Amino acid sequence: MAGIEVSGVARAFGDVHAVRDATFTVEPGHVAGLIGPNGSGKTTLLLMLASLLRPDAGTIRVAGFDPVTDPAEVRARMGWMPDLLGSWASLTVREALVTSARLYGRSTDAARARADELIGLVDLDELADRPTRVLSRGQKQRLSLARALVHDPEVLLLDEPASGLDPVARAGLRALVRRLASEGRTVLVSSHVLAELEEMADQAVYLSGGVTAAADEIARAARTARDWRVRSLDPERLRTALDAAGWGEVARIDNLGAIVPLATEEDAAQLIAHLVGAGVPVSSFAPAVGDLEHVFLDLSRNGEEDA
């Protein structure tokens, strides 16, 4: 298994440079989050990886094959879940999956067995014999995921897979994605819900204005000060203790407690020791945003400053 390799990839639509310079690698067994603001080129990049759009420049390898010169090899090994499912409205869920499996060359019996397996996997048993047009958005997402998995692909490209899913289905999706990766598959998943990716992804590809952030930029962004949220049963005492320790100037007090920007985990350890030592009844002390969001916000801020 060979994962995903992207180097210097660019694609324009007329004078819109949707992807300008994308370079990254995702090794087999890993889940990478594809993160970027609206219009930063995520879908365009995924379409190129899926062999549905030709890059203007650069090289791509998906499961070891080039989507430009070997699209059939790529499609045989890659599962693609688009952000919106185009489906055959009159087919039932089961028929749609059987048809997909047949298109990938399975015999009728094998296609039926695979469809049953996938219906169970994405929890659509009760809807298996209903036409796909009656499915809700979240149910369509689950069908779309099942369709991406129909040929047991090595590489999975998921565009906003969690959108429209309820919390139980989201938890199911996270567990399924982790399991697929633990079987040695490579997963690239785009999402705006960074907390969602935080739980699912073990690496991140940050896209901004069509350019992927370099490793040193990401490392620098990860080291910048981040906000910590402190809650106390006694907000007044918390405020006094922050002032006394010299944090009063930078801390932002609100009705939930305080937000304090801290440069390192050591600073966080010192602050909580100080608060507890000063008798503040601290009820919670944690980073206000997750790692991915912190880096994303920092990179976005820098991007705006550079622009």
Ligand SMILES: Nc1ncnc2c1ncn2[C@@H]1O[C@H](COP(=O)(O)OP(=O)(O)OP(=O)(O)O)[C@@H](O)[C@H]1O
């Ligand atoms: N077929 C197209 N023709 C012209 N412009 C396009 C086309 N597809 C995408 N674009 C433009 O390319 C840029 C990147 O779009 P893309 O859909 O890849 O972004 P995205 O990161 O997926 O956005 P979002 O987070 O909103 O889904 C946008 O400015 C978009 O308008």
